[in-house]
Amino acid sequence: MDYSEVVQTVAGLVSARYVFPNVAQRVAAHLRRRLESDAYATNDPTELATRLTDDLRQASGDLHLRVRHEPEPHVPEAPGVTVREQNDRAAHCRAMGFGIASVQRVAGNVAVLDIRELVEPELSRPAYEAALMSVADASALVIDLRQCVGGDPATVALVCSALVDRRTPLSSIVPRSAPVEAFWADPAPHAPSFGGRKPLLLAVAGFSFSGAEMLAYDLQAMGRAVVVGETTGGGANPCNVHWPSPHFSLLLPEASARNPITGNNWEGCGVVPDVGCDAGDALRVALGLARQRVAAGA
DSSP states (O other), X not given: OOOHHHHHHHHHHHHHHSSSHHHHHHHHHHHHHHHHTTTTOOSOHHHHHHXXXXXXXXXXXXXTOEEEEOSSOOOOOOTXXXXXXXXXXXXXXXXXXXXXXXXXXXXXXXXXEEESOBOOHHHHHHHXXXXXXHTTTOXXXXXXXXXXXXXXXXXXXXXXXXXXXXXXXXXEEEESSSOOBOOEEOOOSSSOOOOSSSOEEEEEOTTOOTHHHHHHHHHHHXXXXXXEESOOOOOXXXXXXXXXXXXXXXXXXXXXXXXXXXXXXXXXXXXXXXXXXXXXXXXXXXXXXXXXXXXXXX
């Protein structure tokens, strides 16, 4: 089957919309050269998606880029479709606890908050506010991000707001051709919160990605948290989904993150832990450090 039109459309979208224009031109040219060399000659649509994804990532170094084959054709939005999709998303997030796997209190009055996805605050705010309020009186807090796939920067800001004592700038999102979107940790003046002085540790893994990395990077950069575990995945570029054809989706980064302290982000390099160890040991190590700091009065 001839998939050249799909490849050309992917190349055109990358060229026009990928966050870094110079990289976009290089990646698009690479795809077109590969097309001319018959690199995408296959009758298997899933194999085509895999080859395109591999080439996109190799040429750009951006692990967000992804092509998927969708067995069911995408239907452009019609009246009512958006509402149904929103309802489906809400039901899915509700079933997975809005990204919060658990909140525990362990020995030494240390709280552990296990986050798997930083679900958009339009859906998750009550759940996150309740979880964060439940750890407000803990002596120390460990946030487990080892299985966190990422999420919404606004939810990162919501979490950070409970972990600082004053309004603090976080990483901004810088689109290719739109105004910069700023995010702030902004603690509520009268609500009980964990605050900005008690020991805070983050357990991370190579799997931790995107919004999870923003949370770790920003708290580390401001000196608020100790990061424990493995260097994270290295994805700092927010994405949109496009449809090169009804059966192929393209996840395309169209912005980058910029931290106000470092002037940089974690794209391609990940968040480097302050205390390195295997992911499987990271929670245990973080808990040990938390208890040490509580005992020392840190």
